Amino acid sequence: MRRSRDLLWIPTFALLVAFAVPWPLWGSDRVVAGLPAWIWWHVGWLGLCALAFRAFVRSGAWERGMGIDAAERAGEADATVDGGDRR
Amino acid sequence: MTAGIGLTVVVGYLVAALAIGLVAYRLTESTAEDYYLANRSIGTLVLLFTTFATLLSAFTFFGGPNLAYAAGPEWLIVMGTLDGVLFAVLWYVVGYKQWLIGERNGYVTLGEMLGDRFGSPGLRALVAGVSLLWLFPYVMLQQMGAGEALVGLTGGAVPYWGGAALVTAFMIAYVTLAGMRGVAWTDTIQGLFMLSVVWVAAAWVVSAVGGVGAATGAMLAARPEFGSFGGGIYTPGFIVSTAITIAFGVTMFPQINQRFFVAESGTVLKRSFALWPVLVLLLFFPAFLLGAWAVGMPVDVPEGANVLPVVLNAYTPTWFAALVIAGAMAAMMSSSDSMLLSGSSYFTRDLYRPFVAPDASARREAWVARTGVVAFATLAFLASLLRPGTLIEVGDTAFSGFALLSLPTLCALYWDRTTRDGMAVGIAVPQAAYLLVVLSSVLPVVPTLPRTVAVAGAGGWDVALGLMVLSAVLTVGVSLLTAPTAESDASRFAVTGD
Numbered sequence: 278m279r280r281s282r283d284l285l286w287i288p289t290f291a292l293l294v295a296f297a298v299p300w301p302l303w304g305s306d307r308v309v310a311g312l313p314a315w316i317w318w319h320v321g322w323l324g325l326c327a328l329a330f331r332a333f334v335r336s337g338a339w340e341r342g343m344g345i346d347a348a349e350r351a352g353e354a355d356a357t358v359d360g361g362d363r364r
Numbered sequence: 365m366t367a368g369i370g371l372t373v374v375v376g377y378l379v380a381a382l383a384i385g386l387v388a389y390r391l392t393e394s395t396a397e398d399y400y401l402a403n404r405s406i407g408t409l410v411l412l413f414t415t416f417a418t419l420l421s422a423f424t425f426f427g428g429p430n431l432a433y434a435a436g437p438e439w440l441i442v443m444g445t446l447d448g449v450l451f452a453v454l455w456y457v458v459g460y461k462q463w464l465i466g467e468r469n470g471y472v473t474l475g476e477m478l479g480d481r482f483g484s485p486g487l488r489a490l491v492a493g494v495s496l497l498w499l500f501p502y503v504m505l506q507q508m509g510a511g512e513a514l515v516g517l518t519g520g521a522v523p524y525w526g527g528a529a530l531v532t533a534f535m536i537a538y539v540t541l542a543g544m545r546g547v548a549w550t551d552t553i554q555g556l557f558m559l560s561v562v563w564v565a566a567a568w569v570v571s572a573v574g575g576v577g578a579a580t581g582a583m584l585a586a587r588p589e590f591g592s593f594g595g596g597i598y599t600p601g602f603i604v605s606t607a608i609t610i611a612f613g614v615t616m617f618p619q620i621n622q623r624f625f626v627a628e629s630g631t632v633l634k635r636s637f638a639l640w641p642v643l644v645l646l647l648f649f650p651a652f653l654l655g656a657w658a659v660g661m662p663v664d665v666p667e668g669a670n671v672l673p674v675v676l677n678a679y680t681p682t683w684f685a686a687l688v689i690a691g692a693m694a695a696m697m698s699s700s701d702s703m704l705l706s707g708s709s710y711f712t713r714d715l716y717r718p719f720v721a722p723d724a725s726a727r728r729e730a731w732v733a734r735t736g737v738v739a740f741a742t743l744a745f746l747a748s749l750l751r752p753g754t755l756i757e758v759g760d761t762a763f764s765g766f767a768l769l770s771l772p773t774l775c776a777l778y779w780d781r782t783t784r785d786g787m788a789v790g791i792a793v794p795q796a797a798y799l800l801v802v803l804s805s806v807l808p809v810v811p812t813l814p815r816t817v818a819v820a821g822a823g824g825w826d827v828a829l830g831l832m833v834l835s836a837v838l839t840v841g842v843s844l845l846t847a848p849t850a851e852s853d854a855s856r857f858a859v860t861g862d
Contacts (some may be wrong), residue, residue, distance in 0.1 A: 290453050297445035298603055299593060306592035308584075311576035312653075315593040319441050320649065323448045323641040330452060331638040339456065345860055 283338035293329055297322050370517045370686035377690035378534050378697065382549050385538050388546030396680040410552050412636040414702075415623050416643055417551035418559055419837055421502075421699040425692045426509050426670040427656025427755030428648070433671040436590040437656035438598040440648055442606050448644035450611035456637050457626035458615050458770070461777050463633055464859040466625040474769075475714040476622050478776055482784040483851025485718045490788065491769065492714035494795050495618050496766035499707050502617075505758045506700040507532055507748035509670075510693050512755075516673035517689045522623040525749055532745040539701040539708070540734045547705055551698050558691045559647055565688055566650035569679045573661060582660025590656060601816070605826035606760070612832065613763035618706035619699070650658035684757075693802055704741060708733040761802055768794045771836040775843070782839065783813075786844040790839030794831040801827055 299318035307314040333339070424443070432439045462477065473478040475497070479488025508529040514527030538546070573579050584591045594600075614620055627633045655671050663678045665671055672692075674687035712733045717724060724732070752758065772790040778781045816824030848854070 280814075289660075294445070294449050297449040298441055304592050305595050306588075308580060308591060309494065311580050313437070313580070313591050313593065316440065316653075319444055320645060323444055323645045326449050326452070326641040327638055330456075330641070333456075334634040334638055339460070339622060345859055 280338075280341060283336070283341055286333055286336075286338050289329065289333075293322075293326050297326065369682050370689070371514075371522065373683060373686035374514070374517070374690040374693060375530075377687070377694055378530075381694050381697070382534065382538055382541075384493060384550045384553065385541055385546035388549050388553070389541050410739075411623065411627050411632055412639060412643065413550040413555035414548040414626075415620065415636070416647075417558075417695055417698050417702075420555065420647070420692075420695040421506060421509070421759075423623060423755055423759040424647070425651065425695065426672060427505075428652050429658075429672045430670055430754070431756055432652040432655035433658050433665065435525075435597045436587070436595070436651060438593065438603070439655075441593075442598075442603055443648050443652070444641075445603075446607035446611040446642040447614070447648075450607060451614050452640040454611060454615045454770075455624075455633075455640065457579060458774065458777065460630065460633050460637075461857075462478060462621070462624040463627055463630065465857050468859075469827065469856060471625060473624070473710050473713055474616070474618070474773070475710060478787065479714070481776060481852065481854070481856045483789060483849060483853065484784045484788075487784060487787055487791075488714050489719065490791055492710040494769060494791065495616070495710055495766070496707055496740075497799075498762045499618060499703055500740070500747070501758050502762040503700055503703050503707075503741065503744040504748045505755055505762070506535075506696040506703075507745050508751060508758065509696055509755055511748065512668070512670050513689050513696075515695055516670050517677070518579050524751075527693075528745055528748050531693060531700070532741050535576055535697050535700040535704060535743050536738055538697065539704045539737050543690075547698065547702050550694075551702070554691065554694050554698055555807050558695055560645075561688050561691055562647065562650050565676060565680065565684070566654055568684070569657075569675060572679045573657070574660050579657040579660065584660070584792060586660045589806030590659065599824065601825040605816075605829045609767040609828045609832070610760070610763040613765070613767035616766040616769040616773065617703075618710055619702035622709065623707045652754065660801065704737045707740060708737050710739055711736045716786060749766040765795070765798060765802075766827065767828060768798055768831055771832055772839040775839045777857060779843075780857075781843055781844045781848075783846045783848045784852055785849075786839045786841075789842045790835050793838055794835040797834075798828060798831050806822040829848055 282311055297319065299315040299322075302315040302318060305313075305315060379712035409686055428443060462471075462474075463469070465510065466477065469477075469480065473492065475488040475491035479485055503553075510522040511526070511528035514522045514530070515524050519781055570576055570579055573582065580591075589595050620736055624633075627636075651672070654675055658665070658671050658675050661675065661678070663674050665674050673685065676688055680688075712729050714733055716736075717729065721728070769791060772782075772787050775790070776787060816826055
């Protein structure tokens with residue numbers, strides 16, 4: 278039951294890891310709001326990672342990849358419907 | 365007088381932590397699963413913080429700011445990337461899978477899991493032995509950190525060995541009395557405590573020097589190169605190899621790896637995973653920046669001293685500085701007792717029971733575990749008196765040693781064709797090679813082998829990184845050349861069906 282879209286998470290993770298280091302700012306000494314700009318890059322990036330991780334967990338892509346039984350996914354689907362109702 | 369206040373706060377804090385352990389101990393049943401894994405019943409907050417507090421070690425707390433002080437704030441990037449992002453990804457890839465199969469088959473240790481999958485007590489012992497070997501320098505690191513911390517706090521009134529001995533005594537008392545539940549509870553309290561005080565400390569110091577902009581300005585005036593990203597020791601080679609070896613190494617640390625088995629449910633693991641990067645950043649940001657800002661402050665950091673206590677002593681009242689140091693020492697203690705607890709489970713379950721006394725009573729096993737903890741901690745204490753390197757150097761050696769276990773383990777977790785021989789060669793050969801490199805710098809008889817390999821324009825790359833590649837190549841290559849043994853059973857690692 279693998280979905281090809283799920284595989285997009287692999288390059289996404291590679292990108293998240295690789296650019297947690299602010300490579301494009303290598304050698305830059307610009308100071309923004311009291312701190313070097315590359316520190317702000319890193320702070321923002323880790324925030325982005327937390328959001329991406331949450332999206333990954335919710336997508337259930339790993340479970341599909343592992344072929345974990347549908348029962349659990351059905352449970353998750355119910356939860357989503359509930360969330361939708363509340364909204 | 366000030367030394368007296370400092371010492372009172374530190375000892376008081378350690379005693380309070382011990383009291384919590386005793387309460388948890390009274391709730392602990394006498395089964396191994398409860399002692400080592402708190403009956404796999406740990407919830408999100410506690411799992412998050414017990415893992416977090418385990419990372420809250422002397423390496424992070426004193427080593428990190430020291431390095432930022434000496435070489436620049438880039439250490440925040442290195443640690444944030446490896447811990448906040450790469451380790452989080454591995455947490456999911458290694459940890460979640462381990463949790464699933466651990467829950468199915470009742471595994472308590474990594475060695476037990478791999479040994480069962482490949483039907484090989486020898487592999488089980490190899491994994492446990494390698495883990496205990498690298499655990500030793502890391503326990504030693506905590507004792508070194510505690511010794512240095514008390515010297516800094518009391519202005520030398522308490523000697524280095526005194527601080528190291530104090531923390532050794534407390535960690536032995538703690539781990540022999542409480543099990544995983546006690547450790548997890550105090551970790552949570554300490555994690556929350558440290559996270560709050562480090563921010564209070566940063567706010568206090570920053571307001572005293574006139575704000576964030578002024579602190580950075582003074583830092584740049586003293587060391588202009590701190591402002592630009594990269595340079596000095598921070599070459600691409602250093603950043604990439606440090607991040608990779610530490611992040612992979614952390615997943616194989618006994619105390620971290622065992623936490624993959626303790627979650628109450630998959631949801632707990634998933635929630636912790638998504639919160640991890642932010643939590644890590646909340647700790648590293650103030651701690652490492654304080655270290656870097658200190659270069660612009662009129663403080664005098666003596667040779668071999670830790671930066672953080674010096675800065676706190678200069679800008680905050682004694683009781684507050686003592687509280688932070690106490691918190692950091694308690695955090696080191698909790699890291700250490702997690703390590704000792706996990707180490708003792710590796711020793712009794714993977715080495716003592718299968719090879720020495722298969723029919724030892726539970727009582728005898730518990731006695732052996734506690735004796736082992738005392739012996740291990742005492743030996744590490746004695747070694748810590750020699751102070752064989754800086755906190756970062758000692759820590760990095762241990763991380764790299766563990767990192768060499770990670771790729772064979774990943775292979776076993778995800779590739780059914782992995783064979784016992786592939787695992788054995790993939791683990792033993794790189795470990796032997798790395799051990800030779802490490803020992804060659806200590807033993808006078810052999811020439812010192814280089815720890816890094818220079819690559820044109822990108823700085824020195826850790827040899828451990830090359831050995832990690834070798835471990836993967838050997839595991840896959842030998843697995844392809846050998847047939848699975850009759851005792852091995854790939855279905856033990858399946859996560860679907862029965």
